[in-house]
Amino acid sequence: MRTLRFRIWHDKRKAWVWDAPGAPNLLGECNIMGYILGMDEKATSITELNDLIVEQFTGLYDSTKWEDLTEKQRGEWSSWRMYDAETWKGFPIFEGDTLEYTDLDSEIPITEILNVEWSDEATGYIVQEKGEKQFFSLFIVKGCCKVIGNIHELQ
Numbered sequence: 001m002r003t004l005r006f007r008i009w010h011d012k013r014k015a016w017v018w019d020a021p022g023a024p025n026l027l028g029e030c031n032i033m034g035y036i037l038g039m040d041e042k043a044t045s046i047t048e049l050n051d052l053i054v055e056q057f058t059g060l061y062d063s064t065k066w067e068d069l070t071e072k073q074r075g076e077w078s079s080w081r082m083y084d085a086e087t088w089k090g091f092p093i094f095e096g097d098t099l100e101y102t103d104l105d106s107e108i109p110i111t112e113i114l115n116v117e118w119s120d121e122a123t124g125y126i127v128q129e130k131g132e133k134q135f136f137s138l139f140i141v142k143g144c145c146k147v148i149g150n151i152h153e154l155q
Contacts, residue, residue: 005056005092006055007055017052055096058138063090094150098151099148100114101113102144113129122137124137
């Protein structure tokens with residue numbers, strides 16, 4: 001069974017609610033005494049809940065290899081998530097992420113930019129080209145994609 005993980009975008013502040021990737025665990029860090037997700041000056045007030053966009057981890061990772069990370073990224077992921085070359089699986093893919101996908105099966109490799117989103121119709125996570133109606137299962141592209149950003153910061 002996979003761990004339920006979330007990330008939270010504060011739409012008015014145009015910033016993530018946390019500093020470290022992967023934190024907080026939404027289910028375990030709610031505070032009902034007026035603030036949610038933190039007790040410092042960056043805490044989010046209960047009255048701001050409508051400004052939060054909660055995105056769930058898909059359970060999949062991109063194809064980024066440990067060797068491809070910069071020294072800074074390795075240091076961050078090592079300290080925040082306790083990853084190393086042995087345990088690294090790639091960047092976690094969340095709904096709202098933007099992926100660069102290269103189709104290596106075609107005669108001429110084609111690179112597309114795809115957005116990850118939940119589909120009630122497909123009952124699962126899908127990827128689709130920006131503005132396109134057609135979509136693909138996220139499982140089809142998972143081994144040939146890299147997270148290049150998200151819908152909030154790449155607008």
